[in-house]
Amino acid sequence: MAQLIDGKVIAARVRSDVAARLARFKVEHGRTPELHVVLVGEDPGSLVYVGSKEKAAAEVGMGGRVHRLPASTSERTLLDLVEELNRSAAVDGILVQFPVPQQIRQTEVIRSIDPQKDVDGLHAQSVGALWSGQRGLVPCTPRGCMRLLKEAGVTLTGARAVVVGRSNLVGKPIAGLLLQQDATVTLAHSKTRDLAEVCRGADVLVAAVGRAKMISGSWIKPGAVVIDVGMNRDEHGKLCGDVDFASAAEVASAITPVPGGVGPMTIAMLLENTLLAAEARSAR
Ligand code: NDP
Numbered sequence: 532m533a534q535l536i537d538g539k540v541i542a543a544r545v546r547s548d549v550a551a552r553l554a555r556f557k558v559e560h561g562r563t564p565e566l567h568v569v570l571v572g573e574d575p576g577s578l579v580y581v582g583s584k585e586k587a588a589a590e591v592g593m594g595g596r597v598h599r600l601p602a603s604t605s606e607r608t609l610l611d612l613v614e615e616l617n618r619s620a621a622v623d624g625i626l627v628q629f630p631v632p633q634q635i636r637q638t639e640v641i642r643s644i645d646p647q648k649d650v651d652g653l654h655a656q657s658v659g660a661l662w663s664g665q666r667g668l669v670p671c672t673p674r675g676c677m678r679l680l681k682e683a684g685v686t687l688t689g690a691r692a693v694v695v696g697r698s699n700l701v702g703k704p705i706a707g708l709l710l711q712q713d714a715t716v717t718l719a720h721s722k723t724r725d726l727a728e729v730c731r732g733a734d735v736l737v738a739a740v741g742r743a744k745m746i747s748g749s750w751i752k753p754g755a756v757v758i759d760v761g762m763n764r765d766e767h768g769k770l771c772g773d774v775d776f777a778s779a780a781e782v783a784s785a786i787t788p789v790p791g792g793v794g795p796m797t798i799a800m801l802l803e804n805t806l807l808a809a810e811a812r813s814a815r
């Protein structure tokens with residue numbers, strides 16, 4: 532049976548570390564780092580995510596607030612708000628919760644955020660920094676996955692890593708981070724031929740697809756480490772990952788559960804990213 536990589540425990544450690552560093556930051560700089568989250572409309576999933584972010588930020592003693600705008604908000608109004616947050620010296624992190632209503636272009640929103648405050652790591656400058664090995668903010672979920680691998684003591688140098696899913700938010704940055712750690716990375720997607728065979732070649736398999744239990748134990752190399760980013764509902768409406776946990780846990784050496792694996796790490800990393808952004812700005 533595989534070792535369980537417990538995201539809840541590791542995320543709690545990250546949060547308490549952030550709380551301690553925040554307290555030191557306040558003493559040293561005489562101000563509280565601020566995270567500003569912008570929510571446009573009332574997408575049910577987004578309401579839950581934003582509520583969790585707000586609560587987690589308050590718990591570690593981070594400043595900032597949620598800006599709730601109506602679904603009818605124009606792109607101009609949203610960009611003006613982002614610009615105001617960019618200019619404010621008190622603001623360290625800006626996160627616009629996606630999806631945004633259809634009258635607003637997501638690409639324009641991403642482009643408008645000051646890369647130094649881009650705690651979601653989606654700005655082209657942040658992406659470029661990641662792939663060219665420069666300092667920059669890295670998306671939260673991918674950073675969370677890397678932290679889980681580190682805490683589980685997984686050796687990445689020379690390992691064959693397969694990432695299934697190539698989104699800008701999850702798959703691509705995870706691939707970039709694994710490459711930075713000297714893994715040999717394959718980035719698979721919906722057009723990949725013989726996906727099961729590709730997965731069977733992985734020492735480290737990261738699933739970021741969005742399809743309930745798509746990856747079964749028979750796709751996993753014995754002894755592989757499995758990180759399951761997926762958040763789906765199964766046929767009974769229960770939260771589940773992209774990996775069929777029961778069969779995968781028989782074969783893998785270590786695996787993240789869903790829930791309780793990657794999920795809790797995402798918010799912990801958002802808090803850490805905001806602190807990193809505050810530290811980087813105050814060091815300039
Ligand atoms: P996207 O829908 O943006 O991307 C999905 C990716 O999976 C695409 O690259 C797509 O390929 C690929 N894909 C879809 N179907 C298949 C298939 N049959 N075989 C192989 N590849 C396939 O999703 P996200 O990256 O945003 O999210 C992925 C999952 O992670 C979701 O379940 C989401 O809920 C979850 N998630 C969890 C987070 C957490 O905190 N735990 C945070 C963010 C996301 P193609 O590019 O060819 O279309």
